Amino acid sequence: MTTLVVCLDRTDDVGRKTGLRSPIVGWEAVRALVTDVGLADPEDSGVNSLLEALRVAQSLRDDDEEVVVAVVSGDRESMVSADRAVARQLDDLIAKYDPESAVVVIDSAEDERLVPIVESRVRVDSVDRVVVRQARDIESTYYLLKQFLADEELRQTVLVPIGLTLLVFPMLATLVGPAEGAAAITTVIGLFLLYKGFSIGELFTGLARRTRESLYTGQVSVVTYVVAAGLTLVGLFVGGLGVSNLDDPSGVFLPAMQFAFDSVPWLAAAALTASAGRLLDEAIREEPIRNSYLNLPFIVVSVGLVVRGFSAYFLEQANLIDPIYVPAFEGGILTVESFVIGGGNRLAMFVVAGFLLSLVGVKVASTFSGTEPSRPESEPEREPELVDGSSESDSTRSP
Missing domain, CATH: 1.10.287 (Helix Hairpins)
Incomplete structure (x- = not known):
């Protein structure tokens, strides 16, 4: 098994200071290179990187492994040409020595960008990063x-x-x-x-990638997301319109409650539409649907009911909205007189409805996506032995 210990130099500091062309291969050649680089620039961290490559190679040789130590450098024209130069040199080394694995030695973040190039050509067992200790003065x-x-x-x-x-x-x-x-x-x-x-840039990049994938794969959620965005805009507009219609919009609390009371039904409908589209996508894939997708629509409606109930309670206390009037009902033997639901009763009704709906969501999610836990594999149960050491089946077996 041959291991390639390669020291990477993306900006060709070795060639610039010594005039040598890479790749430089072999124990003696790299050891002589350490002296040349050290004499040219004793402060260069590349000296430590070269010594680390020799140390790693010696350690692998002590373990009776076949080792090839080499130094690979780029050029100073551009980063693209430097990476291509490193790739060509690695191809030559792999074609000549046919290593089964590689150990990469680097001393800077710039050189670390070459690691994927090495990984694309040979298995990398280790990446050795050399950090030079310096005095703090x-x-x-x-x-x-x-x-x-x-x-x-x-x-x-x-x-x-x-x-x-x-x-x-x-x-x-x-x-x-x-x-x-x-x-x-x-x-x-x-x-x-x-x-x-x-990492907002990464979030936007991921959102654009997911949107592109959704468009190309024809997912239903693309349409439902657009509808949800429209319902969200409607909810924000209705909430702002409700605040503007207040006789005395001074303060923050009551306008916020009015905005929540008017916009929550639309916002809940938007979230419900988006979650329904995502649920349909999961169902179309013909794979087990996760609990979160099944439970999300119920949670959305439950939260909307609770927020609507609390905002209605505060607005009713401020005489901004009227209590709920239920008209009389007569049907056969059932007769219900008209009554009013307001104040704490109204709040309790919304909170209890939201709580019960969330429980229904948990039950539905566990019913449609839950699977019975599989029993761990174990040895087959042994038949109980009788006093004389024979099994129960042996005692009932005919002679």
């Missing part, structure tokens, strides 16, 4: 800052936003004032940090 801080400024990717990530901020702030301060300019810049920075912190 002023001199080391200076060199760290110098290395930071020399890194193009870090400069674009950190220095460019700071430079834009320093350029935009004087213009905003001149046009709208220092306080407004500082507020605008901090708002943009805050939104940017939230955008990165919550």
Whole structure:
């Protein structure tokens, strides 16, 4: 079994400092390369990376494994050409030595981007990341800052936003004032940090991917999501219209309750439509439907009933809506006089209805998607033995 221990250098620091062309293969060649790179630039972390590759190769040899140690570098023209150069060199090494696995040695995040290229050609058993320990003093801080400024990717990530901020702030301060300019810049920075912190870009990317897949596969949920979006807009419009019709919309609590009272039926219908479409997609797949999809429509209606009940209670106490009037009913031997449901009775009715509906949802979900747990495989039950050591079947067997 041959193992390839490969040290990756995407930006060709080795070739730039020593004038050698990669790949550099063999124990003696790599050991001589350590000396050349160390003499050219003793501060380069690539020296530690090369030494780590030799150490790993020696350790594998001590375990009686066949090892090939090599250094593979890219070029300095562009990242694409560098990756292609690494791919070509790896193909040559694999064709010549036919390794069964590889151990990758890297010393930076830039070199780590080459790991998928290696994985696409040979099985990677380990990725060894070399971290150089440094003294924490002023001199080391200076060199760290110098290395930071020399890194193009870090400069674009950190220095460019700071430079834009320093350029935009004087213009905003001149046009709208220092306080407004500082507020605008901090708002943009805050939104940017939230955008990165919550991975909103990835969420939008995933949403676009799921939407594209839904359109191509012809899922029913595409139509129901559009209907749900329309019902949501209607609910928001009806809620805003109800708030605007208040005689005295001062304060926050009562307008919020009026908005919830008017918009909750539409919003619940939107959520119910979206969940129904998702449930239909699961049913069309002819696979067992998960409990969450079956239970979601009941939960949506239950929450809508509870929110509607509480908002109606507060609005009724403020004399903004009337209690529920139930007219008299006469049918055969059953006669019901008219009555009014309001206040706490109205709230209790909505809460109990929501609670019962949620229980019905749990029961329906467990009935239609639940499966009896399979018994663990075990040895067949042994027949009880009699006193003399024979089994019960032996005692009943005819001679």
